[in-house]
Amino acid sequence: MKMVVYCFFSNVQFEGTVKYTIGNPAPFGTIVKVFLNGSLRGQKTLDGTDGHYAIRGDDENFPTGSYRLEADDQIGTFGEVNNVSHTQAPITEQDIVLNNAY
Numbered sequence: 001m002k003m004v005v006y007c008f009f010s011n012v013q014f015e016g017t018v019k020y021t022i023g024n025p026a027p028f029g030t031i032v033k034v035f036l037n038g039s040l041r042g043q044k045t046l047d048g049t050d051g052h053y054a055i056r057g058d059d060e061n062f063p064t065g066s067y068r069l070e071a072d073d074q075i076g077t078f079g080e081v082n083n084v085s086h087t088q089a090p091i092t093e094q095d096i097v098l099n100n101a102y
Helices: none
Strands: 010-021 031-036 037-043 052-057 065-072 077-086 096-098
Touching: 010 031, 010 065, 010 077, 031 052, 037 052, 065 096
Parallel strands: 010 096
Antiparallel strands: 010 052, 031 037, 031 065, 065 077, 077 096
16 A cells, blocks of 8 residues: 655745844744734744744735734734735745834
């Protein structure tokens, strides 16, 4: 009996670095979210200490449009970037600065 394994990897849609205004990278556990017209399209929890994020998804779920990116370090600071232009298929690079205390 043969076993066939298929691996499907979605494409990186948004990528960048989350950092504080003083330049330090966001900590492990920071949550990054991507919205289109108020609808959540993707989310990533940072699993490293360098602040890098990459949100993956199928191209059809990330159509060309103007997106909002949010980041929350889960310990009292968040940041957002509005009107991020994304074209379907290529990676959109966008850094996010954590600059609002809550």
